[in-house]
Amino acid sequence: ISDCEERFYKKIDPIKVAPAAGSPAYLREFAHIAAIGWTNEDQSVRWLCGGSLIWENFILTAAHCAADDDNVPPDVARMGDINIYSDEDDEFAQQLKIVEIIRHPKHKYNSNYYDIALMKLERNVTLHDTVAPSCLWLDDEIRFPELLAAGWGRTGFDQNTTKTLLKVQLAPITNDKCSTHYQRGVRKLENGLMDHQFCAGDEKMDTCPGDSGGPLHVKLFKEWKLIPFLVGVTSFGKACGLAAPGVYVKVSKFGDWIIETLQRHGEMATRFKFEPLVCTDRYYNLREYKEDLVRVYEGREYLGLSNAYVSSTISNNVIEIGWQDDRNTTYGCYGYLISTRGVVSSASCLSERADLPNIVRIGGIDSLDNSRVVPVEKVIIHPDYNKETLEHNIAIVKLESTVDPSEHVFPTCLWQNITHSPVKQLVLDFGTMKFSQINEPLHSHRTLELSSLKYSDLLPQGLQNEHLCFQNQPFLVPGSCNALPGSAIEQKYSVKNVYIHGINLFGRDCGYGESAVGIRLSAHKAWLESVLLPHLKSESLVYIDPDLEVGDECEYADGTKGICVAKQSCQAIHTRLQYKQQISFCSNGTVVYCKVRFYKQAVASGAFPSGGSPAYLREFAHIAAIGWTNEDQSVRWLCGGSLIWENFILTAAHCAADDKMPNIARIGGIDSLDNSRVVIIDKVTIHPKYNPTKQQHNIAMIKLESAVEPTESVFPTCLWQNVTHSPINQSVLDLEYNNGEIMTRVWERSSQKCRLAQKYSGLLPQGLKNEHLCFQNQPFLVPGSCNALPGSAIEQEYGDEKIYIHGINLFGRDCGYGEPAVGIRLSAHKAWLESVLLP
Numbered sequence: 001i002s003d004c005e006e007r008f009y010k011k012i013d014p015i016k017v018a019p020a021a022g023s024p025a026y027l028r029e030f031a032h033i034a035a036i037g038w039t040n041e042d043q044s045v046r047w048l049c050g051g052s053l054i055w056e057n058f059i060l061t062a063a064h065c066a067a068d069d070d071n072v073p074p075d076v077a078r079m080g081d082i083n084i085y086s087d088e089d090d091e092f093a094q095q096l097k098i099v100e101i102i103r104h105p106k107h108k109y110n111s112n113y114y115d116i117a118l119m120k121l122e123r124n125v126t127l128h129d130t131v132a133p134s135c136l137w138l139d140d141e142i143r144f145p146e147l148l149a150a151g152w153g154r155t156g157f158d159q160n161t162t163k164t165l166l167k168v169q170l171a172p173i174t175n176d177k178c179s180t181h182y183q184r185g186v187r188k189l190e191n192g193l194m195d196h197q198f199c200a201g202d203e204k205m206d207t208c209p210g211d212s213g214g215p216l217h218v219k220l221f222k223e224w225k226l227i228p229f230l231v232g233v234t235s236f237g238k239a240c241g242l243a244a245p246g247v248y249v250k251v252s253k254f255g256d257w258i259i260e261t262l263q264r265h266g267e268m269a270t271r272f273k274f275e276p277l278v279c280t281d282r283y284y285n286l287r288e289y290k291e292d293l294v295r296v297y298e299g300r301e302y303l304g305l306s307n308a309y310v311s312s313t314i315s316n317n318v319i320e321i322g323w324q325d326d327r328n329t330t331y332g333c334y335g336y337l338i339s340t341r342g343v344v345s346s347a348s349c350l351s352e353r354a355d356l357p358n359i360v361r362i363g364g365i366d367s368l369d370n371s372r373v374v375p376v377e378k379v380i381i382h383p384d385y386n387k388e389t390l391e392h393n394i395a396i397v398k399l400e401s402t403v404d405p406s407e408h409v410f411p412t413c414l415w416q417n418i419t420h421s422p423v424k425q426l427v428l429d430f431g432t433m434k435f436s437q438i439n440e441p442l443h444s445h446r447t448l449e450l451s452s453l454k455y456s457d458l459l460p461q462g463l464q465n466e467h468l469c470f471q472n473q474p475f476l477v478p479g480s481c482n483a484l485p486g487s488a489i490e491q492k493y494s495v496k497n498v499y500i501h502g503i504n505l506f507g508r509d510c511g512y513g514e515s516a517v518g519i520r521l522s523a524h525k526a527w528l529e530s531v532l533l534p535h536l537k538s539e540s541l542v543y544i545d546p547d548l549e550v551g552d553e554c555e556y557a558d559g560t561k562g563i564c565v566a567k568q569s570c571q572a573i574h575t576r577l578q579y580k581q582q583i584s585f586c587s588n589g590t591v592v593y594c595k596v597r598f599y600k601q602a603v604a605s606g607a608f609p610s611g612g613s614p615a616y617l618r619e620f621a622h623i624a625a626i627g628w629t630n631e632d633q634s635v636r637w638l639c640g641g642s643l644i645w646e647n648f649i650l651t652a653a654h655c656a657a658d659d660k661m662p663n664i665a666r667i668g669g670i671d672s673l674d675n676s677r678v679v680i681i682d683k684v685t686i687h688p689k690y691n692p693t694k695q696q697h698n699i700a701m702i703k704l705e706s707a708v709e710p711t712e713s714v715f716p717t718c719l720w721q722n723v724t725h726s727p728i729n730q731s732v733l734d735l736e737y738n739n740g741e742i743m744t745r746v747w748e749r750s751s752q753k754c755r756l757a758q759k760y761s762g763l764l765p766q767g768l769k770n771e772h773l774c775f776q777n778q779p780f781l782v783p784g785s786c787n788a789l790p791g792s793a794i795e796q797e798y799g800d801e802k803i804y805i806h807g808i809n810l811f812g813r814d815c816g817y818g819e820p821a822v823g824i825r826l827s828a829h830k831a832w833l834e835s836v837l838l839p
Helices: 253-265 276-282 520-531 572-578 826-837
Strands: 018-019 034-040 045-055 056-061 076-079 094-103 117-123 149-153 166-173 197-201 215-222 226-235 246-250 294-297 298-305 318-324 329-337 342-345 358-364 372-381 397-398 427-430 434-438 469-470 488-493 497-506 516-520 542-543 553-555 563-564 582-584 590-596 612-614 623-629 636-646 648-651 664-667 677-686 700-704 732-733 742-747 772-776 792-796 802-811 820-827
Touching: 018 742, 034 056, 045 076, 045 215, 045 226, 056 226, 056 253, 117 253, 149 226, 197 226, 215 276, 226 253, 226 276, 246 253, 318 342, 318 677, 329 358, 329 497, 342 497, 342 520, 358 572, 397 520, 497 520, 516 520, 623 648, 636 792, 636 802, 636 826, 648 826, 700 826, 772 802, 802 826, 820 826
Parallel strands: 542 582
Antiparallel strands: 018 298, 034 045, 034 076, 045 056, 056 117, 076 094, 094 117, 149 166, 149 215, 166 197, 197 246, 215 226, 226 246, 294 298, 318 329, 318 358, 329 342, 342 397, 358 372, 372 397, 427 434, 427 488, 469 516, 488 497, 497 516, 553 563, 563 590, 582 590, 612 742, 623 636, 623 664, 636 648, 648 700, 664 677, 677 700, 732 742, 732 792, 742 772, 772 820, 792 802, 802 820
């Protein structure tokens, strides 16, 4: 588990931008709203009610809008217009005649009950992104904390109607609470509030006369756009603007009546066409984009895909878990491949049936052509799993055969930090097989607020430390994201590694709008290791080959190649002892098999600064970039360093002396980030005599949380220890070069010849000391063509096989070309380095 990211990694999609042309947002926002009017004799229009376009030729409104105080019915409706008394925004306006009004059969003008009606237009509207029907919310449960009302009604008590469409956010109020305002027996409300009515209000804002019949809707999100869903129809209220809640007709109670009425009038309306996803897709191209996904440049809208809630990345480590017999094969659970033979899933899903699953399908998420079925060896459910309280709801499906990582199937690493959760995570939507982003999980001690009774009683003891609660905004169109039990909660970390943080247990819409709950895998690391890892012997296996001498090539039984060296010269021996791996000796107990160091391969192409040369994978496997993680999980790589021990990086003290310490390091990755290793920083040790003013003892050691296993692309370097002589030819690494790291050759200058640029001369008020080294080359470079980061190495290639780090860069521009630059001489700090490395 701990070395997973060394064995498995994958790339993440890059950020992209795409055009998203359309009409002004404020028009698209109310594409379904209609103003309902009465034409006067002088052809002017009194706009007294509102309504919502729900079919291409039908408006849903309040039944009491079917006639004015003189019992005259309205005759005209206007859509696509914000200011109904001005022609300045009439470019997209459509005004049609009302040819028929159908009130609900139970409505009476002397009552406030069943206050709903349909108005038929003379013809279908011309569909446009400023005029399009709304979807209907036909679920009796109104789970949204805020709803949006809009209209041209009065702006307050004893005020005139507004000329411009206004909107207000209102909160739903239970009928029990609202009954204090609307009691049984009052005029037009003899039986009090009924189940087809509900209340919504705000402390300062409310709907007013003129808003009657207008929409109370919610905007639900799908992928890029917001979809209006009509929840209520404005019916009546108390005195306008006095903060008393208004009463609305519950659209869900009249779904059948609406559909039947449309059918009686010759429309091809069915319940299916009003299903949330079906309605959403019917007019999706006309809907408004979610504001934070759109960028405006030179008057044109562009999609900012970097803010996308949905990732196009398809997970290649999702496993379908199934049951197979002589007649049928069914897949009912999902899991994630976390080793070449282990799949993690939820215990509740796997144990739901009488028999346990016996097959898995691997690599078939994007296409069944790439899938294969693997038999299950056994299912291991956590021994403390409790199906009543959902504690320890985790299981491992062990496969009969090993799965080789490929393009179509790839194990995922586990997030192991038990104190910190990733800020942004991803949940796999099994409806579209895409990832949806969720926000930082709520801490386990916070109250879990699940509005649906379907979920609130599933955790009778509340959230435990093993649970994670996750959520994002806004509410989604129902069915647009479905995370099934056992599916993963993932985290993109840096640019190459994907970690699985947890597995989903329950909750709807992938945690959008309402919280969902998962199992935190880091809480079960010990159990997972006990299942996945072989049970090691208490002692390492020792083997002696008397025929091998110092310098002879050798090989361990596991295929690791090495060379016979003196025991004290082999750092890798300590790692093998720690993990109780085979230890082999050559000839006697003082000479051991040691993993061979990889040397450079001189294969390169491309342009680089004059005097520079490309860096090769094996040549600079010790190079480290030191980073600071931002709140959005992007990383600022501000300093360089060198791996000089399996868990220590050497850098400049001023890289770590600020209030905010670096928290991650990237090692290797010279030719590609795919070859790098990102490691969490444990602590930073700054030289106790560091003086930032005098630039003295400007050296620090970074200890990593875990030792790195030496590989072809990640390997410690050696230190130049000669205190009297320096290498003649040295090189500085340019970590910011666009096409890969560049080694630039420099020569050391004596203190007498080290003429620093005026910009840097003040940094050494006492001049160069023995611990400093001054380096330079010619000619002057184009500014920015070579940038040696603070803490990056000054190196010496010695012979054909060995590389030594002579110093670390402190300051200077253009890698010392033209003007001298200054570094720290490591041989001057040998004693301190040993005290840190070998306490």
